[in-house]
Amino acid sequence: MFKNRLILTILAAGLALPALADGDADKGKKVFNKCKACHAVGEGAANKVGPQLNGIIGAAAGQVEGFKYSDALIEAAAGGLVWDDESLAAFLAKPKDFMKGTKMSFAGLKKEDEIENVIAYLQGF
Template sequence: MLRTVISTICLMALPVIATAEGDVPGDTAKGEKVFRKCKACHAVGEGAENKVGPVLNGIVGRQVGTVDGFSYSDTLVALSDGGLVWTPEELAAFLTKPRDYAKGTKMSFAGLRKEDERVNVIAYLATFENEGS
């Protein structure tokens, strides 16, 4: 019984341990798989360039709408002007259903309905700094 309890606690801690930043919970390996849904429009890593959507290097902790060379929707520009920062919580809210979070956004993605997918992809994104990984 005790072994089962200890094993369960260790397994529950794995997603937190898996983050590179240490302060963003989630499983980065699973997040990388979830990011496949994003790759058609976004890029990360060294040499990443804007596509239909902006580069996501450094997104966690960055002010909304501030990637050089990308033309944001008026909605995201207004959020940026208000000083909104992409915290893990804000990203999770946005990724749940982008068009509900930011009415008028150009992002046509329907969203990530599963909380674990959102947590994991945010953990994955947190591993990329502004200039790449």
């Protein structure tokens, strides 16, 4: 019974992938330059002003070891926030609107294609 449910869950997740997964990772790498002052990805990535972002897509919020999150993010994580394409896109567009009290000082990415592309880039880590 569990095995069947697991298979169905995996299939449903695969079919439910949002359009954001269609972003261009190469273009996203360039967009990520706006993020590099505070975040790192890739082998050896370490926390900076913000947490390292390896494995962020599909991860529960607030799980990067050794990073001191804002109370707002800790509360959102306790409420079950997962960084899927949709939630990450909303956060990247307007961090302070998405999460009142976030420590992230970045104003946000204004162009939808930049958001899609940076998410595609992050999916590679």
